[in-house]
Amino acid sequence: MCGYISAISLQVWLTLMLLSRLQGKVLAPPHLQAMAELPFMLACNITMETGEVLKQVLWLDMANKTILHYQPDKNDHVTKVDGVELSQQTTGQQAHTSVITIRRAAPANEGCYQCLFDVYPTGQQRGRTCLSLTAMVEMMDNKTVVSGKPLTLSCKYVLSKRVRQVLWKKTAEQGDTATVASYVKNDRPIIETPFKGRITLNPSLGQTKLSIHQAQTEDEGCYTCEFHTYPDGIKSETACLSVYVLPKPEASYVTVSEDIVEANCSAVSRPAAEISWNVEGHNQTMGPAVTSFYQLGDGTTMVVSSIQMQAELLDDELVKCEVRHQGLESAIYVSLNKYRNFHVIPISASCVALVLLICLCICLKRC
Numbered sequence: 582m583c584g585y586i587s588a589i590s591l592q593v594w595l596t597l598m599l600l601s602r603l604q605g606k607v608l609a610p611p612h613l614q615a616m617a618e619l620p621f622m623l624a625c626n627i628t629m630e631t632g633e634v635l636k637q638v639l640w641l642d643m644a645n646k647t648i649l650h651y652q653p654d655k656n657d658h659v660t661k662v663d664g665v666e667l668s669q670q671t672t673g674q675q676a677h678t679s680v681i682t683i684r685r686a687a688p689a690n691e692g693c694y695q696c697l698f699d700v701y702p703t704g705q706q707r708g709r710t711c712l713s714l715t716a717m718v719e720m721m722d723n724k725t726v727v728s729g730k731p732l733t734l735s736c737k738y739v740l741s742k743r744v745r746q747v748l749w750k751k752t753a754e755q756g757d758t759a760t761v762a763s764y765v766k767n768d769r770p771i772i773e774t775p776f777k778g779r780i781t782l783n784p785s786l787g788q789t790k791l792s793i794h795q796a797q798t799e800d801e802g803c804y805t806c807e808f809h810t811y812p813d814g815i816k817s818e819t820a821c822l823s824v825y826v827l828p829k830p831e832a833s834y835v836t837v838s839e840d841i842v843e844a845n846c847s848a849v850s851r852p853a854a855e856i857s858w859n860v861e862g863h864n865q866t867m868g869p870a871v872t873s874f875y876q877l878g879d880g881t882t883m884v885v886s887s888i889q890m891q892a893e894l895l896d897d898e899l900v901k902c903e904v905r906h907q908g909l910e911s912a913i914y915v916s917l918n919k920y921r922n923f924h925v926i927p928i929s930a931s932c933v934a935l936v937l938l939i940c941l942c943i944c945l946k947r948c
């Protein structure tokens with residue numbers, strides 16, 4: 582095993598030696614893949630023999646234009662074009678390492694870069710690295726939408742020139758996948774039959790947007806955007822959509838026996854709402870609230886919370902149910918003793934008005 586490994590190491594070492602000889606003592610990785618829109622680094626090493634002196638280092642781009650050069654013995658003097666930086670230059674015993682950073686990898690940056698080392702008295706030595714770009718699909722995060730509201734799902738692939746086709750697919754909760762829409766260059770976006778009239782797709786190969794005009798509960802599921810690219814193949818990303826139906830809770834009560842009332846609070850929503858009572862645990866209630874769930878055909882759930890209490894509690898306390906839902910910023914409160922709450926204010930307001938009117942009359946008579 583050990584012998585095998587050392588044989589391989591020897592082979593690797595010999596290959597490296599040969600490679601460096603062939604490349605004239607300059608070491609540079611032949612290929613480099615960079616992520617589009619991000620910075621990337623290029624590095625070259627040179628080893629020299631005793632008596633050799635490094636006079637100048639130059640970096641050339643794919644059009645053989647000088648993008649950066651410096652003289653290692655004159656430290657601070659680096660000449661460069663915009664967007665290129667010298668990140669590292671280390672001079673060792675008869676060796677020099679040069680690393681440059683290009684600020685943003687764009688499709689125009691693809692090609693072969695060269696590093697040139699002017700060595701005295703031997704002459705120029707070069708290394709070459711060929712850059713290719715790759716990119717990732719950028720998809721928005723999972724989304725929630727309130728039923729009836731519009732929403733847009735968007736997805737981006739920065740190397741849009743390589744995209745031949747964009748495809749949107751939907752995977753429902755049951756696991757079946759269907760194509761929703763597609764777009765091919767110079768053609769009109771195609772919307773599949775079940776989605777026609779409700780969904781639109783913008784004609785773009787780079788930044789694709791699938792718009793749902795009025796979200797419905799059946800729009801819930803996971804959406805995948807697929808970019809069919811050449812030569813990178815299919816690139817895709819998925820985000821899931823939840824459709825909420827907000828509750829509009831109601832509360833009422835009936836008298837079940839002489840001084841006992843049963844109060845109900847109900848809310849239809851998606852997903853199910855949480856209901857509680859402010860009087861739960863009160864000594865005038867007949868035990869805890871009982872909650873029932875009913876699945877309705879349209880994907881919503883009706884939640885009913887029932888609580889029995891002594892009728893006089895309605896006179897003593899403001900009894901209300903609290904309804905909480907993920908789609909609501911704060912809870913909704915529905916009070917049971919409606920008459921006490923809503924009619925007291927108008928009555929007292931009219932009383933005040935009446936008193937004022939009488940005062941005015943008296944005042945007018947006196948004056």
Ligand SMILES: *[C@@H]1O[C@H](CO)[C@@H](O)[C@H](O)[C@H]1NC(C)=O
Nearest residue numbers: 608609610624625626627678
């Ligand atoms: C150059 O040498 C340095 C250390 O001397 C090493 O870390 C680096 O990987 C080398 N780079 C190349 C391209 O060979």
Ligand SMILES: *[C@@H]1O[C@H](CO)[C@@H](O)[C@H](O)[C@H]1NC(C)=O
Nearest residue numbers: 641642643644645646695707
């Ligand atoms: C750049 O220089 C290299 C080596 O000198 C040469 O092979 C290549 O054709 C040149 N490329 C351009 C675009 O001039």
Ligand SMILES: *[C@@H]1O[C@H](CO)[C@@H](O)[C@H](O)[C@H]1NC(C)=O
Nearest residue numbers: 722723724803819820821822
């Ligand atoms: C998005 O939703 C799916 C399904 O509900 C889940 O598996 C995934 O982890 C979610 N992703 C994020 C980033 O929350």
Ligand SMILES: *[C@@H]1O[C@H](CO)[C@@H](O)[C@H](O)[C@H]1NC(C)=O
Nearest residue numbers: 833834835843845873885887
């Ligand atoms: C309260 O809800 C329960 C269960 O859904 C039902 O049986 C009862 O009739 C309802 N009572 C009132 C007062 O609505």
Ligand SMILES: *[C@@H]1O[C@H](CO)[C@@H](O)[C@H](O)[C@H]1NC(C)=O
Nearest residue numbers: 862863864865866891894897
């Ligand atoms: C219920 O609690 C109140 C105080 O919170 C107390 O004054 C009252 O006596 C209690 N009633 C019963 C029946 O225990």
